[in-house]
C-alpha cells in the first residue's frame with residue numbers, strides 16, 4: 001500500500017517561534033515549550049475553530065498564550081470581522097501580565113488582539129459590552145472562588161447561545177491561594193454541563209452556558225415517584241383482572 005505524504009496539520013515553526021515563545025505560564029496549560037508541545041493550547045484553538053468564533057474573549061492572561069491560540073484560529077479560518085479581546089486588569093495576587101510593553105513578542109505577533117487593561121467587572125459593566133455575543137470565553141483572571149464565580153455569572157449573560165466557556169485552574173489544591181477550582185462544583189450543582197480535564201497542566205474545564213440540566217428538586221422527585229407507583233399499581237390491577245379465571 002502506498003502512503004501519501006501530507007504536510008502536518010501543525011506548523012512547527014509557528015508553534016515554537018510564535019505560539020510558545022515568550023509565553024510564561026504556557027506550562028500551566030499543559031504545554032511544553034522546549035519540545036514545541038501545545039498541550040491544552042490545541043483545545044483553545046479547536047474551540048475557537050470549531051465554533052467559527054467571531055468574538056473570542058479571554059479574561060486574564062499573564063503570558064498571552066490563550067489569546068494567541070484564539071486569534072490564530074480566527075486567522076486560519078479567514079473570518080471577516082472576527083475579534084479577540086483580552087481583558088486584564090494587571091491586578092491580583094496571581095501574577096501579572098508580561099506583555100505590557102508594546103514591543104513584546106505577543107503584542108508584535110498579534111497586534112490585532114484588542115487589549116482592555118481593566119478588571120473584568122469594570123468591562124462587564126460597560127455599555128458597549130452589554131451588546132456582546134461571545135462565541136468563546138476563557139476565564140483565567142481572578143483565581144479566588146468568589147471572584148471566578150462572579151466572572152462566570154457576569155460574562156455568561158454576554159454569551160451567544162451556542163458559545164462555550166473554558167475555565168482554567170480546575171486542579172484542586174495546586175496553589176495555596178488558588179481556590180477557583182471550587183467554582184466548578186458550584187456550577188455543576190446549579191445544573192451546568194462541564195467536561196473537566198484537571199490533569200492537563202493546572203486543569204481546564206469546558207462549560208456550556210445555560211443550565212441544560214434542571215437543579216434536582218426533592219419535592220418534584222417525590223411527586224414523580226408517587227405518580228409512577230400509582231400508575232404501575234393500576235396497570236398491575238388491570239393485568240391481574242384480565243388474566244383472572246372466568
Ligand SMILES: C[S@@+](CCC(N)C(=O)[O-])C[C@H]1O[C@@H](n2cnc3c(N)ncnc32)[C@H](O)[C@@H]1O
Nearest residue numbers: 060061062063089090091092097119120141142
Ligand atoms: C495568573 S495570571 C493567568 C496565568 C495564566 N494561567 C496564563 O495563561 O497566562 C492571571 C491574570 O489575570 C489578571 N487578573 C487578575 N484578576 C483580574 C480581574 N479581576 N480582572 C481582570 N484581570 C485580572 C492578572 O493581571 C493576571 O495577568
